[in-house]
Amino acid sequence: MYENFLAYRRYFWGKLTLATTLVLVGTYIYYSRRVSPNGATLVGLIYGILSFLAILLLMYYGMRKRSYTAKHWPLRAWLSFHVYIGTMMLILVPLHAGFKFGFDIHTLAYVLLAIVVVSGIVGAALYLLLPRRFETFGEELTYPLGHGTDDELRKIIRQMRALAADKSQEFADACQAEIEYGIPKHHVGWGLLWRKSATAAAVATQIEAFRGYLQHIPEAEHGAFQSVARLATQKRDLEHRMVAQMRLQNLLEAWLYFHLPVSIVMLVVVIIHILVVFYYGYVVSR
């Protein structure tokens, strides 16, 4: 995955896509001088069939990605094909339509395709650019985050609970507040995308505030509270890094929430387009 998928086999798919695009555009220019180009001409129909086959292959990538037993081509080849041919669709479909657009489902299919392709380009760019930024987080952080972080947090919380057992209500309240502070509310994942992650200085200030509780705690429990404060420091640091990492991870994944659903809607609209066009063009005309 971390090999540059664009450069797969010395840009094989890039070169093939470029050559195909040139041939298709050349053919289009050649024929458009003879025939007024639109999807119903022979060349338009051939471009349309090519586009539909390409869409099916592009969408098959989504299935192939999840299939670890498939043998045809390595996944990197599929990804390289997916990115290059997907980008080519922005040109191929207008060639099919003879660059004629309107306010109808045919154009809607192209608009949806454009959204899918653009979100795909954003995704590809993020995959190529963002992972380098993970290096700045130090070597103990890996992507994607495993459940180790969760386990670590749970351990800290368990220790805090153990310390709070048998302690005064003030002590217990402080511990409970601290534990609840870390529990993320629902649906915060999307909020992370535009939220700045807290700085280390801010975390230190919060810990200072927590230590300020000490004056409300009975004398006998001061030692235990210092331990809780130490655990709280660890916990907040862990949370702070977890939020920062999840923010990056979400940035890497957010595009897929457009790419995939819109691609399925697009496929449905494309099928409606084909049915409508053939119904009016061939069934009804006979």
Add this chain to the structure above:
Amino acid sequence: MAFTIIRHNVLNDQAATQQTQVDGNSLEIGRGSGNALLLDDLHISLRHAVIDYVDGRYVIKDLDSRGGTYVNHRAVRMQPLADGDVVHIGNFNLRMSVPTNAGPLSIDVTREGTEEVEENAAPVSYLSHYRLADSLFTKKRLTWWGLGAVVGGMIVLLLLGEIPLGKTSWRTSTILAPGEVTPAHHFIGHNCAQCHADAWRVPTSTACTTCHTGLVHQASEAFTPDCVSCHREHRSDHQALTTIGDQFCVQCHGDLRTKGGLAPQYATQIRSFDTGHPEFSVIVAGQNEQKSARVKLSDKAAVRDTSAIKLNHQLHLTPERIKKVTGKTLTCTNCHRMDAQGAYMLPIDYTEHCSQCHPLEFDERFPGQVVDHGTQPEGIQEFLKNNFFTPRCLALAGLPQPPPPAAGAETVRRPGQAPAAPSQPQPATPEAVKIRACVEEGVREAQKRLYAGGKQSVCGLCHTLPDLPPGGSQLPTVVRPEIPVRWFTHAKFEHQAHMRATAAKATAENKNPCESCHRPDLPVSKSTQTSDVLLPGIASCQECHSSAGGVSMQCVTCHQYHERRVSKMSKP
């Protein structure tokens, strides 16, 4: 007395029930480790509540806890417990099963929201809460919403039918139309029913023939296709309606059959201009009472221009010879001029093209005086007599000129009109006889010059005249020449467009641009006979209009499906 505490645990993903027996008359409940019933929740006080067995009844008592103790959702200080009561402390629910006889009180402990009490597990997975999928917006939901919005929106739009937009309105069914209507049909506006009599169906030919009348192709065609099978509307393309692909023509002409099973006349398998298209043919007028016939240009023996006119192209286009006579040279375009559209050549006209070099002079004594072109010899005879020779002979005899004809009277006879009778009978005086002889002599000489001697005569140079007996009593009849203006009456052609293409090449090779088409095997400048038909054959066109030549060779480039002469377009 005793208490039975029932807890539900999850150990290694397996639900397990744990029962604990507590002896004594009192059960202490709280977060502290000293309690018999320990509830691990930081909202619960260290010592929260206690259940005592008093006078044969179990009574719950709150120990001034912070969170309070609730029985069946009612806060209590002290309350005897009945069977089935649920005590709420913090996040825990304690279901009481009070025995009917003196048995132990059974307490079923559950945590709020879950069936199991996970004492040792952390309550949440922190990481998953930060994931994008942990929200309303999962990929699956987004897909369904998107499908609902698009497909549902479409259905709603189609059901609405028409949406008013200020002055106009928008027909929602156009979202399914393959494209915009051709500008030529914009006048129909959104009156879909004008063409689509049956909604959701394409129009029948009746819809078209309401306005477009008299559309015919060939009387013997085996079947008449619907208008819409060739003319595709709703293509966002105003050319699409009239750009008819070859496939529509080849559908029949690729394997041509006629109504009644007669053999097609020219070619049965025309697949394209360079595959199966027959050589061009022209109509040649029959000789000696024969019917005129259609003859292929390749049939060199039969193809002949039967126009009753003599013209030597070579003579006119040889610069040395023409310059000797006129002092200037001629090119094709001196006589063959294009019409205003640059399509076809205008007819050749004597006055415009010939008269300058070939004046119809009749007598050297009247220099510069010519007879009228287009008037038959009888008319010319009268014209010469009245206008030239009578006045001349009278003048020679010293007699007065006859009075000019009355105003409004015709002086020049029109073709077909009977010669005018002499205005007044002349007395047969010797003088009159002399003058008549003088006039007849003059006219005879002029007519001799005009008609006699074949090619040597003024008229005989171009017109074929019958050999008449000398004496001049009988006048020849000049056959009016029918010079063809358009040879190929069924094909469209544009000279202008072709001149542009050939001119540059011909100029570079110092050749006559017209001759690059007309006719390589018999160049115009070598043609000496009128009967030479100098039209280019199909091979000449195919040099460019073919798969190899690369220039368009669609059927409709030259042909029209509908016979224009009878097709009419009535504007609404």
